[in-house]
Amino acid sequence: MSYYIIDGHCDTVHRFISKAGNYDFTRYNEVGQIDLPRLRKGGVKLQFFALYVESEFIPDGALLRCIQLVDGYYATMDNVKGDMETICNVAQLHQTINSSKAGGLLSVEGGEALEGDLSVLRILFRLGVRSLGLTWNHQNQLAVGVGEGSKGNGLTSFGRAVVKEMNELGMLVDLAHINENGFYEAVALSSKPVIVSHANARAICDHPRNLTDNQLRMLKDNDGIVGLSFYPSFIHRESPSLDSLLDHFVHVAEIAGINHIGFGSDFDGIDEAVKELDDASFFHNLVEGLIGRGFTTEEMKKITSGNYLRILEQVLPAR
Numbered sequence: 001m002s003y004y005i006i007d008g009h010c011d012t013v014h015r016f017i018s019k020a021g022n023y024d025f026t027r028y029n030e031v032g033q034i035d036l037p038r039l040r041k042g043g044v045k046l047q048f049f050a051l052y053v054e055s056e057f058i059p060d061g062a063l064l065r066c067i068q069l070v071d072g073y074y075a076t077m078d079n080v081k082g083d084m085e086t087i088c089n090v091a092q093l094h095q096t097i098n099s100s101k102a103g104g105l106l107s108v109e110g111g112e113a114l115e116g117d118l119s120v121l122r123i124l125f126r127l128g129v130r131s132l133g134l135t136w137n138h139q140n141q142l143a144v145g146v147g148e149g150s151k152g153n154g155l156t157s158f159g160r161a162v163v164k165e166m167n168e169l170g171m172l173v174d175l176a177h178i179n180e181n182g183f184y185e186a187v188a189l190s191s192k193p194v195i196v197s198h199a200n201a202r203a204i205c206d207h208p209r210n211l212t213d214n215q216l217r218m219l220k221d222n223d224g225i226v227g228l229s230f231y232p233s234f235i236h237r238e239s240p241s242l243d244s245l246l247d248h249f250v251h252v253a254e255i256a257g258i259n260h261i262g263f264g265s266d267f268d269g270i271d272e273a274v275k276e277l278d279d280a281s282f283f284h285n286l287v288e289g290l291i292g293r294g295f296t297t298e299e300m301k302k303i304t305s306g307n308y309l310r311i312l313e314q315v316l317p318a319r
């Protein structure tokens with residue numbers, strides 16, 4: 001049995017822009033953790049591509065920087081036409097999965113890019129953006145990030161308007177990086193399942209970016225998903241390894257249930273990955289490890305792609 005992969009988070013788009021180390025998405029690179037050959041080798045059928053606006057562009061210039069990243073993404077996808085498809089609706093999603101192509105899904109990481117205006121959200125949607133992380137680690141016009149602790153009362157009125165508009169448009173509400181107050185309010189407010197694209201379990205590794213058991217239970221009630229991340233500091237404080245990452249999967253399955261787990265690698269957002277999970281071509285090691293922990297074929301289908309598929313089918317526009 002082989003499985004195909006949906007990965008809910010990577011930071012590869014910054015390589016599309018900078019081309020540092022002669023990075024080229026179309027070939028196998030010495031630098032970076034994701035390129036087309038490695039997605040193929042890893043069995044990745046759908047890759048979310050985050051558009052992360054660096055702090056030097058915040059607050060002034062956040063939208064322009066976001067547009068540059070969208071432009072860099074499409075310039076790269078033009079070079080792999082026939083091999084990759086940008087996924088904007090459920091029909092395209094199914095078509096791509098049943099073809100030899102891989103899909104890319106555009107996701108903005110941090111609501112700063114909206115510059116406080118819903119029209120920007122709607123235009124980003126028209127540009128193909130299908131997911132938005134409400135915050136990064138700091139406070140913005142929508143809510144407060146985990147980097148600022150329990151500050152604030154949840155979402156601002158603009159933040160609430162954004163969530164409602166995203167539900168209407170057919171965009172994934174991504175709650176990675178938001179603080180707990182914001183998380184609870186956004187989950188309660190969203191009429192659609194939410195995602196936490198890249199985070200792990202706080203009970204296994206006590207890091208503020210990881211989800212508490214209470215948050216995991218809320219995700220279950222919302223029918224949402226957490227994409228477990230390969231970021232070493234979210235896995236284990238002293239000795240992160242593939243094996244300690246597996247502990248997170250087992251715990252989340254226990255608390256949130258098997259229908260609410262996926263992958264959120266954070267490749268190209270991490271300087272050093274754990275051994276045996278070095279880049280996107282190594283997903284088979286994770287799959288083998290999970291099977292070793294006793295997950296059945298049915299459960300493996302859900303973890304590797306089925307859970308993300310279910311949520312995308314519920315949230316994205318039909319066509």
Ligand SMILES: [Zn+2]
Pocket residue numbers: 109176177198269
């Ligand atoms: Zn992130």
